[in-house]
Amino acid sequence: MARRSLLLVVLVLFKFSSCCLDPPEAYRFTGAVCRLTYPAAVVLNEKTTQVIEAAFQHARYPVVEGERSVGLGTINYGFHNLEIHNLSIGKSEFELKENVGIGMTISNVSAVFKGTLNYGYGSWLVSVKQSVEFEVVSQIDLGINPKLYCGKGRVAADTSDCYLTFHKLKLLLHGDRDPGLLKRAFTDIVTFTVKLVVKSQDQAEQFLSDGSIGVDISVTSYPIIKTNYIESYHKGLVTYNQSTSDMSHSVFHPSQLSEERMLYFWFSDDLLNSLLGAIHKDGRFVRNISGAELTDLFQTELSSPRPELLSKWLSSEAPVLQARSVLSVATHLQSTPEGTSVQAVAGVELLQEGQDDPLLYFETDVAVTVQASYAEKKLILMATGQNVSITKVSTSDGATEIANSLRVYLQEAVEKMGIPKVISYLEPEITAVMDEHGLNLFDIINPIVTHQNGYVVVQLDFGFPQHLLVEFLKRTLE
Structure with missing residues (x-):
């Protein structure tokens, strides 16, 4: 009964699908890797009771209908509004079996299944239809040794090596506590159907998306099971506007990950570069700054004096500063031990309300090194400008000497005002x-x-x- 629910937390961390290669062959096609170590499995096993209880509490079960020949006639049946109540688990144990699978033993699982049973019996002689509320009270032990394999283009769990021992299995039909022969025939049907319905709760997402940008996280190989960890290999292909990125020269090797922590994620620069490029092409790197936010931004102290003309523009009626990535120039990302370096060209214009022509427009070529961290459920980015240059400057009056006088100030402004401002937007988004x-x-x-x-x-x-x-499983099973 509980086997799919117990596997749910493990499998949800390893989104399975696609064709499968042997791991060494799959490495160069791998954009992302997930390693779940033994200490993490211990935590998951300790939470088995809560996992199963929460999963069954929030799972929605389908209507099950069918028929069965009995004697000279046919029984038609349907199960509706199936619910599981009073689920309790005595003990759960597990073992990671290297290159084999996962050994699990769940003891003393008690549950009550409730729902509505619609049935009818028809033959050439008689026709009977009835609807009753039913309960199935059960108490079982479950042993299972799932093996992860690749079949039909996806990695699946083979649960054929298992045993199910019923200590109690009782069917109660409301309104009639002493069912006749016809109703007793449903005991086997209900028991079998309940197993099928519970088994059908199998969720595996293979695609993450945000708007028009998607990431294919289907696997490139079957998972590796060691005594100390489980590891899965994923494509990490980025899709945008019906085009898909390429992944064929990944630098992944298992030695790049250790076993000291509970969970490891490995991301290739190819994946991160493709994702950055899709966001760039989608025009998401655009920001308008006005009002008090614009005033506060230019309160930042710089060593270069602010040109009088710029002060005049900023004090004009309702100025708006718009910054965006220049779509004609590709962004680029590269990771090194010092951090992840990002190169981009940004266009910045200062507009006055009601006017189409900018008072000031300039382009800046920026290279920054970014270090990332995560604390208190928030992403934190530390960016250091490595190279900032002003490549183009134009003003509303077209005076070249004025434009040249702005370059020194703008270069320092981009480094000390612009980069921190962009980071402050990226972190919460x-x-x-x-x-x-x-x-x-x-x-x-x-x-x-x-x-x-x-x-x-x-x-x-x-x-x-x-x-x-509970909230996580509720979302997963919706």
């Missing part, structure tokens, strides 16, 4: 995207982001506070 996918529902402990040549590793420990666990 990226955090919001991560929260939409449920990251804030986990109790993340001491996460560390490590930048290396061609990839980024995120390592962390985690916990499952009860309220977060």
Whole structure:
């Protein structure tokens, strides 16, 4: 009964699908890797009771209909409004079996299944139809040794090696506590159907998306199971406007991950670059600054004096500063041990309300090194400007000497005002995207982001506070 629910928390961390190669062959096609270590599995097993209870509490079960031949006639039946109540678990144990699977034993599981049973019996002689409320009271032990394999283009769990021992199985039909022969025939049908319905609760998402941008996280190989961890390999292909990025020269190797922390995520520069490029092409790097926010921005002290003409423009009626990435120039990202370097060209214009022509327009070529961290459920970015240059300046009056006098000031303004301002926008927006996918529902402990040549590793420990666990599973099963 509980096997799909117990596997849910593990499998939801490993989104399975697509064709599968042997791991060494799949490495160069791998854009993202997830490693779940033994300490994490211990935490998951400790929370087995809450996982199963929360999963069954929030799962929605389909209507099940069918028929069965009995004697000279046919029984037609349907089960509606199936619910599971009073679920309790005595004990749960597990073992990671290297290159084999996961050994699980769940003892003394008690539950009550409730629903509506519609049935009818028809033959050449008689026709009977009836609808009753039913309960199935059960108490079982479950042993299961799931093996992860690749079949029909996706990785699945083979649960054929299992046993199910019923200590109690009793059918109660409301309104008639002493059912006749016809109703007793439904005991086997109900028991069998309940197993099928519970087994059908299998969720596996293969595609993450935000607007027109998507990331294919289907696997490139079957998961590796060691005595100390489970590891899965994912494509990490970015899709945008019906085009898909390429992933064929990944630098991943298992030695790049350790086993000290509970959970590891590995991301290739190819994945991060493609994602950055899609966001750039989608025109998301645009921001308007006006009013008090604009005034406060230019209160930042710089060593270069502010040109009088710029002060005049800023004091004009309702000035608006618009910053955006220049679409004709591609952005680029590269990770090294010092951090992740991002190169981009931004266009900035200062407008006056009601006018189409900008008072000031300039383009800046920026290279920054970014270090990322995560604390109190918020993304934190530390950016250091490596190179800032002003490549183009134009003003409303077209005076070249005025434009040249602005360059020195604008270069310092971009480095000390512009870059921090952009970071202040990116942090909450990226955090919001991560929260939409449920990251804030986990109790993340001491996460560390490590930048290396061609990839980024995120390592962390985690916990499952009860309220977060219930909310996470509620979303997963909706």
